[in-house]
Amino acid sequence: MSLLRLTNISRVFGKLVALQNVELEMEEGRLYAVIGPNGAGKTTLFNLISGFFPATSGEIWFDGRQINRVPAANRVALGLVRTFQITEVFPELSVFENVRIGVEAEARCSTRPWPGRALIRQINQRVEELLETTGLSAQAGRIVSELAHGDQRVVEVTMALSRRPKLLLLDEPTAGMGQEETAHMVRLIRDLHVRQQQSILFIEHDMDLVFGIADRITVLNYGKVLATGTPRDVAADPLVQAAYLGEASA
Amino acid sequence: MSRRIYVNGAVWLLLLTAALWLPLIGGYMALASRVLVYALAAMGLNLLLGFTGCMSFGEAAYFGLGGYGTGLFLTHLTHSTVLAVIAGTIVGGLAAFLFGPLVMRRRGIYFAMITVAIGQIFYFIAERWNSFTGGEDGLAGFSRQPLHLGFAIVPLDAVAFYYFVLFFFAIGAGVIALLLHSPLGHTFIAIRENRRRAQFLGIHVERYVWASFAIAGVIAGLAGALNALQNNFISPINLYWVESGNLVIMAVLGGMRSFWGPLVGAIIFVGIQDYVSSYFPNNWETFIGGLFIVAVIFFPNGILGIVRRRMKAA
Ligand SMILES: Nc1ncnc2c1ncn2[C@@H]1O[C@H](COP(=O)(O)OP(=O)(O)OP(=O)(O)O)[C@@H](O)[C@H]1O
Ligand SMILES: [Mg+2]
Numbered sequence: 001m002s003l004l005r006l007t008n009i010s011r012v013f014g015k016l017v018a019l020q021n022v023e024l025e026m027e028e029g030r031l032y033a034v035i036g037p038n039g040a041g042k043t044t045l046f047n048l049i050s051g052f053f054p055a056t057s058g059e060i061w062f063d064g065r066q067i068n069r070v071p072a073a074n075r076v077a078l079g080l081v082r083t084f085q086i087t088e089v090f091p092e093l094s095v096f097e098n099v100r101i102g103v104e105a106e107a108r109c110s111t112r113p114w115p116g117r118a119l120i121r122q123i124n125q126r127v128e129e130l131l132e133t134t135g136l137s138a139q140a141g142r143i144v145s146e147l148a149h150g151d152q153r154v155v156e157v158t159m160a161l162s163r164r165p166k167l168l169l170l171d172e173p174t175a176g177m178g179q180e181e182t183a184h185m186v187r188l189i190r191d192l193h194v195r196q197q198q199s200i201l202f203i204e205h206d207m208d209l210v211f212g213i214a215d216r217i218t219v220l221n222y223g224k225v226l227a228t229g230t231p232r233d234v235a236a237d238p239l240v241q242a243a244y245l246g247e248a249s250a
Numbered sequence: 251m252s253r254r255i256y257v258n259g260a261v262w263l264l265l266l267t268a269a270l271w272l273p274l275i276g277g278y279m280a281l282a283s284r285v286l287v288y289a290l291a292a293m294g295l296n297l298l299l300g301f302t303g304c305m306s307f308g309e310a311a312y313f314g315l316g317g318y319g320t321g322l323f324l325t326h327l328t329h330s331t332v333l334a335v336i337a338g339t340i341v342g343g344l345a346a347f348l349f350g351p352l353v354m355r356r357r358g359i360y361f362a363m364i365t366v367a368i369g370q371i372f373y374f375i376a377e378r379w380n381s382f383t384g385g386e387d388g389l390a391g392f393s394r395q396p397l398h399l400g401f402a403i404v405p406l407d408a409v410a411f412y413y414f415v416l417f418f419f420a421i422g423a424g425v426i427a428l429l430l431h432s433p434l435g436h437t438f439i440a441i442r443e444n445r446r447r448a449q450f451l452g453i454h455v456e457r458y459v460w461a462s463f464a465i466a467g468v469i470a471g472l473a474g475a476l477n478a479l480q481n482n483f484i485s486p487i488n489l490y491w492v493e494s495g496n497l498v499i500m501a502v503l504g505g506m507r508s509f510w511g512p513l514v515g516a517i518i519f520v521g522i523q524d525y526v527s528s529y530f531p532n533n534w535e536t537f538i539g540g541l542f543i544v545a546v547i548f549f550p551n552g553i554l555g556i557v558r559r560r561m562k563a564a
Contacts, residue, residue, distance in 0.1 A: 050450065076452030088450070090443035101440040102451045104433040110453060111461075112433045123433075156447075163452055 001064060003028045003167055003199055004049070009058035011044055018044040020223045022058070026167075026216065031193045032201045033210045036220035037243075042203045043085055045220070046171050049201075050082040051075045063166060076105075079166030083156045085175060085203070091145035095136055098144055098155055099127045102162030126162075134158040134188055150181030154188065161192075168192070170202040174209065182206075186213060207244075211235060219243070253561075261510060265416055269409050279408040280480070285513075285520045286412075286419045287477045292500040292512030293426055294469025299498065300506030301430060302462040303442030305358060308365030309497050311372045312467040314489030316342035316474025318376065318383060321484045324392035331395045331406065335418065335475045342471015343464060345372075350460035357445075366491050373489040388485025392478075406479075415476050422469050427509065429465070438462050470497075499542050505552025514553050 006024040010017065019041045026032050034042050048055045049062075051072035060067050062080055070078065090098050103126045104110050109119060131137045134154050139147060144155055153173060160168055173189065174182045190213055192198040204210045210217060210231070217234045219226040227237040234240055264271075268282050295309040319341030320334045328334060353364050376383045383389055394411065397404040404410055429435045437458055440448045449455050478484040487493065496519065504515025519538060527534040549556050 073449050073452050073454045076450065081452075082450055084446075084450075088444055088447040090440055090447060092443060093439065097436070101436055101448070101453075104436060105452050109433045110437040110458075113429050113435075115432055159447070159451060 002026060002061075003030075003063060004201065005059075005061040006045075006049070007059045007061070009045075009048060009060065010056050011041070011048060011053075012056045018223050019048070019055075019220075022220075022223075022225055024218055024225070024228070026199070026201060028166075028199050029197045030199055030201075030216050031189070031214050032199075032216040032218070033214035034201065034203045034218050034220060035205070035207070035210055036226070040220040041223040042220055043171055044223075046082060046169055046203065050080060050169060076163055079164070080169065081160040081163045081165035081167075082169035083153070083160050083171055083173065085171040087149075087152050087156055089144050089152055089156050089159070092143060094141050094143055095131065095147070095155055096127055096140040099130055099136075099158050099162055100124075102159045103127050103130070106163050130158050130162055133161070135184070148181070150177045150184065153177070153181075153185065157185075157188065166199060168198055168200045170200060172203050172205060174204065174206065182209070189213065257510070261513070262420075265419075268412065268416075279412045281520065281524055283408070283412045283415045283476075283480050285516050286415045287473050287480060288497070288500060288520055289513040289516035290419050290422045290476070291470050291473035292497045292504075292516055293423060293509075294466045294473065295497045296501045296506055296512045297426060297429070297438070297469070298462050298466045299501050300508075300511070301435070301442060302438040302459060303445075304459055304462065305362040306353075306365045306463070306466065307362040307491065307494050307498065308367070308369030309466065309470050310489055310491065310493035311365075311369035312342035312346045312470035313474035313477065313493065313497070314376065314484070314486070315345050315372060316471030317478035317484035317488050318389065319471070320475040320478045321389045321392050322382070324395070325389070329395045331397060331414075331479065335472065335479070338475025338478065339468060339472040342474055343468030346467020346470070347460075347464040350463045353463060354456040354460040366494065369489065369491055369494055373486050373491070376486040376489055383486075386486060388483055388487075390483050393482040394479040411480065415480070418472055418476060422472055426469070430509070434458075434461070499538060501552075503542060503545050503552055505554030505558075507551055508554035508558070511552050511554045518553070 002025045004024070004026040006022055009019055009022040011019040022045065034045060036042055047053055049060060051070060055068065062078060067075060067078065090101065100123060103123050107123060109115060128137065131140055134157060136151070136154060136158060139151060144152055147155065157170065157173065174185050177185060186209060189200060189202070193200055214231060216229070217231055218228045219234060219240050221243050226243060227234050227240045269279065272279065272282055291309065291313050295306060298304045298306045316338040320338030323334045323337040349368050352368065353361060356364050377386045379385065394406045396406060406414055437453060440453065441455055441458055445455055474488065477488065500515030500519045501512045502515070503518055504513065505511030522537055523534055526537050545552065
């Protein structure tokens with residue numbers, strides 16, 4: 001059984017068809033990339049999967065359930081957690097506090113007005129564990145808005161991980177990063193994939209990066225799937241070559 | 251961390267010893283009680299405003315309802331001042347709880363508008379329903395009764411009433427403080443910081459806005475109950491949108507991001523109201539308005555915001 005399956009998904013904005021009859025199937029444990037030029041509909045695809053807005057038509061299946069009508073916050077509880085192309089964090093809170101929000105939500109105790117000591121200890125421990133995983137321990141006390149851009153994006157990923165996602169959705173995790181920051185993020189994604197068998201669906205612009213780490217790729221172009229398959233298949237696809245060479249020479 | 255302990259200690263010490271030092275600087279106990287009453291209401295409001303990020307402009311509704319609840323309870327049902335306070339608190343809190351679903355989906359200016367609208371409904375009801383609320387003349391004819399403590403009967407004169415108010419203020423402030431350090435409070439702050447991020451961490455933002463709104467209503471109801479006892483009188487003015495605006499001004503003036511901000515704001519507001527209005531009875535509000543504009547433009551984080559920045563720089 002596949003973890004995520006999109007059947008015949010379309011999304012229309014007024015006259016603009018942002019996605020048209022998109023099919024996508026992802027198995028558990030994959031590191032799956034969605035690529036395509038600007039405006040291809042990649043973020044729109046994430047918005048549909050995460051419940052930011054509904055699909056115009058088609059079905060979204062996750063973990064054996066049709067989730068078209070499940071509200072965004074409930075999809076998180078099902079195991080679908082995303083990050084955003086433009087970093088979304090809690091800017092005026094510390095790194096620790098940012099991650100703690102997610103940990104408390106995951107522990108289903110966000111409604112607790114007076115938690116016990118044991119619960120607090122458990123929560124703090126989990127936060128520290130997560131910061132360790134993503135290499136943020138040294139920054140735990142710092143205010144997120146004062147961090148470097150790359151670290152802010154790592155904070156967002158850490159927050160997403162706090163919900164123990166079955167599927168982690170990363171929208172251009174390396175967007176706007178320098179070489180070193182990119183390398184750090186790539187290492188993190190790889191580690192999650194290899195060590196924790198974390199299923200990850202990510203959008204990425206950098207071709208070398210995608211072909212270097214992804215085990216499945218879907219190429220979107222003008223809202224349609226141009227090609228899908230292993231990196232090798234996709235690289236060899238004449239349509240993809242035409243589109244990317246065409247773009248490069250334009 | 252330790253600085254916070256000193257600040258809290260100093261605040262409570264000053265509040266507890268007010269009867270000793272206030273007369274020395276020309277103040278009087280009824281004024282101090284009024285400061286505490288409004289500070290409590292503004293702190294409740296600030297849970298919404300400063301910590302959940304919801305621009306409520308109708309908090310006077312629950313403040314006023316608390317007052318009417320207490321006044322009507324004393325008029326018709328009991329002579330127990332404490333029970334009357336509890337009744338008023340419940341009335342204010344219940345109203346906020348029931349209207350919560352109406353406001354929880356709105357954001358920004360729409361949140362402000364719906365909260366004002368609801369507040370005005372209560373204002374008009376209180377103003378028109380002469381037989382029950384006393385109409386626009388307000389509700390008089392009740393008065394705070396001596397406290398029966400078992401071993402003694404304490405009449406609530408100005409000094410005793412101040413400590414009576416301080417007792418409930420401490421409960422209210424304590425509840426807010428505990429809340430802000432709990433997962434529930436963390437979640438309120440997360441919503442203020444970034445609703446979208448909160449939602450996509452699986453937080454049902456609206457339910458928390460509802461909770462925050464209801465809790466603010468409970469605190470406003472409690473403050474309103476104390477206000478009715480302070481004046482032995484309650485009138486539709488206490489429900490009017492201007493009163494809501496006053497509470498917002500107090501929170502913003504003192505500092506919305508600080509726990510004690512609304513208290514500082516209330517001291518300034520009520521102080522100016524008292525001193526300036528004795529010289530300029532008709533335009534003391536201009537003073538407040540001017541001060542408010544200056545604060546918003548130059549010190550967006552309120553007076554405590556400046557203090558904090560200074561301390562950081564030092
Ligand atoms: N909420 C919206 N309302 C109207 N149009 C939208 C909306 N979201 C996206 N679009 C349009 O849909 C198209 C696809 O946008 P999308 O953000 O999915 O592209 P993308 O592949 O993520 O591009 P990029 O690489 O620049 O991030 C674009 O033309 C965009 O303008
Ligand atoms: Mg995009």
